[in-house]
Amino acid sequence: MAERPLQVVFLDRETISPQTVLRPLSFQHELKVYGRTSRDQVAERIADADIVITNKVPLRPEALEQARQLKMVAVAATGTDNVDLAACAAKGIVVSNIRGYAVHTVPEHVFALIFALRRSIVAYRESVKAGRWYDAQQFCYFDYPIKDLAGSTLGIVGEGTLGQAVAAIGRALGMRVLFAARKGAKKPGSLYTPFEQMLAESDVITLHCPLNEQTRDLIDAAEFALMKRKPILINTARGGLVNEPALAQALRNGQIGGAGFDVATPEPPDNQNLLIQLLDMPNFILTPHVAWASDVAVQALADQLIDNIEAYKQGSPRNVVAPPTTA
Known part of the structure; x- marks a missing residue:
C-alpha cells in the first residue's frame, strides 16, 4: 500500500520574504500555505497536519490538543517562545528551530544602531533637513554629541553565537567587552562580569x-538606575526583555544616552505604543524586527528550515528543542 502523503501546513509564509526560495520537500506530501494565521484560526488549520511550520504564530496547548496527528513543529526562527514546548513534549511532538543563520546580519544591524546613536546620525540628518546647517552660518555645528567607540566599554547579555559575534566586532573596533553573568548569579566566574557591574561600567549595552x-523585564527601572555611564541600550532580541515604560522614563530623564530597538511588545505596535511615541526623540531608533532579514540570511533560514523537516522525515531530527534530548 502506498505511503500516505504527509500533511504539511505553513501558518505564516508572509513572515518570510517573498523573494526567498523555499525548495520543495523531497518526500510525498501535501502542502498548505497560509500567508497569515490569526490565533482563532490555528486549531482548525493544524487539526489534520503532520508537520506545522510557524515563525511567529503561537502554538498553545488548546490548539495542539486538537492536532490529532501532529508529529513535528518546524519553527522558522531561532526563538521558540511562541510554541508551548511542554505541551509538545507531552504529546511527543518534535520541535526544531533555526540556528546560526544570523551570525552576520544581526551583529551588523546592532552596530548600525550603535554607530547611528553614538554619532547622532539621525539627529544631525533631521536637523540638516530642517535647515539648521544653513542657519549655523559656518561649515559645521555641534548640537548633538559625537562619541567614538574605540576605548569605550561594550556590555553584552548573552554569550551565544550572536553575542560572541558582536563581541568580535567590538574588540576589532577597540572596545573593551564585558559578558554579563546571569542576573542574580552569586559566583559568575572569571569569564563573566556580575550583571550589576556590567550595567555600571558599560558605554553600550x-x-x-x-x-x-x-529574562522578562530583565532591564527595568532598577537596572536603568545602575547605568552610571548613561549608555546606549540596544535590543535586537525580544521586546519583553526591557520594561518599556521604564525605558521611556530613562530616555526622557537622560538616564541613558539613547536606545536602538528592533523589537517591541506587542508586534506590530500600534500608534499608542510607548516605543512609537518615543520616535520624536533624536536618540531613539526603532526598526521593524528586521535585524535578521538580510537577503543572504533569510535564504539561509529557508534552506535550514527545509533541512530540518527532511532530517525529521529521515528519522534523524536536528536542532531539536522539544522533546528534550537525553544524553
Missing part, C-alpha cells in the same frame, strides 16, 4: 538572550 520567565 546590547541584549542577545532568549525571552523567558527569568
